[in-house]
């Protein structure tokens with residue numbers, strides 16, 4: 001079957017057979033290659049002796065004969081060229097051809113007789129069979145292991161990469177995944193896949209159990225095969241943790257999930273006790289971590305435990321003591337200077353931050369968190385006799401107050417509001433965005449660390465951050481616990497507050513309301529679970545347009561046109577929605593908004609098609625991943641300022657240049673999945689950002705996503721105007737749903753345990769470490785079924 005597919009040409013495609021003369025151009029990153037070949041045969045309309053062939057080829061060998069499939073095209077500058085989709089080195093096709101090849105100069109020490117014996121045993125397809133699985137050579141009589149190895153290695157060297165790529169293609173992997181697999185396993189790619197395709201689930205991002213299981217089915221691995229069950233367990237665990245944000249999954253729920261996954265598969269299922277046995281083996285192999293009935297991915301387990309240890313280390317530091325009078329005097333001076341009379345809770349927050357090694361400041365919008373941060377910084381400088389002018393510090397003696405936030409935009413806002421340098425947490429830790437979850441960051445220097453938007457920090461990042469904090473550094477964590485939790489696993493801020501062991505101040509009085517903001521009062525009522533009667537009444541700073549799902553694009557189009565007509569720039573207007581698909585989804589709204597805000601009316605503007613999306617100069621785009629080396633972070637919004645087509649540049653690559661407030665970042669076609677249109681963006685991605693105008697559609701067709709914290713987060717993104725559109729009922733549904741997505745974490749519990757006396761703490765540690773192993777052997781034992789294990 002694989003062989004048949006390889007030989008297939010797509011309809012309307014031509015072939016060109018020719019010997020390689022010279023490589024004119026090659027890009028080693030994406031393998032774009034331009035070759036000149038001497039033409040031997042073609043079914044295209046081409047009479048010349050030589051031809052230029054272009055395409056993406058993983059490897060080309062000089063002077064070899066190739067068969068290309070593709071089409072002839074006329075290039076305006078370079079004339080007629082063959083644009084190849086595939087390139088295959090020509091292999092001997094007949095028995096005699098293969099014998100001659102294997103006994104030729106390339107394979108020193110392999111004589112004609114041995115070659116004949118190989119072809120006799122393995123047939124005309126001997127070469128591809130050996131490449132796919134060297135063990136087939138064992139069937140050849142009298143062939144020594146040494147010779148077999150030599151033969152295999154030589155073949156791999158000359159045919160390997162190309163054949164592997166073709167074979168991976170036959171397994172259904174496109175060029176990008178195939179390259180990832182090759183870069184992981186190199187020459188062993190095919191033998192590993194053939195031995196245990198389920199390794200792909202663990203090793204290659206982007207390959208899940210279902211994909212691996214299809215290969216398993218093809219090569220005869222099915223039912224309760226241990227590799228298959230283990231892959232299903234790891235896949236289910238990771239899926240639940242990453243999709244739902246859990247740090248662990250209870251053993252019973254995991255087993256059920258795995259069983260359901262297997263039951264759905266045509267490749268066979270397995271009984272609970274067998275799955276449970278494999279789970280125990282995975283624990284013994286260190287691939288999952290178990291504690292009581294909780295099953296963790298190891299990186300999450302060690303992050304949770306490590307975070308607790310480091311929080312404890314910080315909490316164990318001595319309190320800073322200032323005479324009350326000194327504090328009050330400095331505070332009074334500050335109030336005089338700024339004209340702000342701090343409320344009692346705000347004063348308490350400043351005082352706690354200055355004296356405690358660690359404190360949490362929490363509160364909704366407009367409650368004065370930023371005002372308190374400024375107060376903390378000012379008084380810290382005052383009481384420690386430190387200058388707050390960064391220019392007075394250098395590399396030897398760096399600025400002692402470190403401000404940071406999880407996203408670039410949040411860090412920028414922090415910088416603007418305090419007038420002091422602020423960076424992303426990743427940057428503070430010296431990360432480049434490619435690290436493993438348990439990688440160490442560089443130690444943070446300084447005396448006071450303030451982290452804003454703490455609700456967005458997941459368990460991995462929180463662990464890395466706390467690990468990098470030196471003993472004598474004071475920490476202030478600031479955030480709004482009612483906002484959406486982090487995208488990654490955990491609910492660190494919520495758990496820290498719930499543990500009750502970290503000094504915390506909750507600000508509740510709203511100050512911005514005094515400036516007449518009805519958006520903030522709406523946010524606060526939503527947070528408390530009720531929809532105000534005024535929801536649909538027009539206010540100075542917000543309005544509500546009633547409409548149904550299918551009317552949403554039209555309504556939003558009108559509102560945006562209006563705002564643009566009044567002089568608002570696209571960057572001031574942000575449409576937020578909870579999901580990508582559907583008639584009122586982000587994708588559809590982006591399509592509509594691009595036509596309004598950045599049209600291509602006469603069709604003459606440059607556009608780069610990527611999937612179903614067309615990018616144009618002037619488009620607003622959103623960065624989806626952290627790229628610290630480019631100074632661009634997940635959630636950053638920028639504008640496309642140039643587009644270059646491959647034919648216009650020497651790199652032969654399509655390129656899109658995006659400016660993030662002056663920082664220009666270049667994306668090649670391979671990188672374009674790192675951005676998306678941002679005329680409308682997801683509420684999740686908008687966390688940590690604020691916009692002058694927010695347009696928020698809320699309709700019942702978003703049902704799956706509607707939650708109180710989601711609506712609360714969306715509404716609190718708007719600074720001046722909030723335009724709600726949709727169905728009132730959808731608001732009510734969303735606001736009523738508050739607790740069905742509780743994340744499973746043991747952080748609060750661990751922190752609380754730590755707070756108890758030393759002896760009790762040791763006891764608790766012993767208990768938690770022992771209990772998983774105590775329970776394990778019960779599974780599958782006589783009289784005890786996995787169902788016992790699954791009971792609470």
Ligand SMILES: Nc1ncnc2c1ncn2[C@@H]1O[C@H](COP(=O)(O)OP(=O)(O)OP(=O)(O)O)[C@@H](O)[C@H]1O
Pocket residue numbers: 340341342343346363364365366367368369370371372511512
């Ligand atoms: N004690 C106070 N007296 C008077 N005004 C105050 C006081 N505290 C804060 N404010 C004012 O309230 C407004 C909101 O404060 P601030 O921006 O610090 O809140 P926040 O919690 O950081 O809000 P957000 O999270 O929405 O940015 C600001 O204009 C600030 O000057």
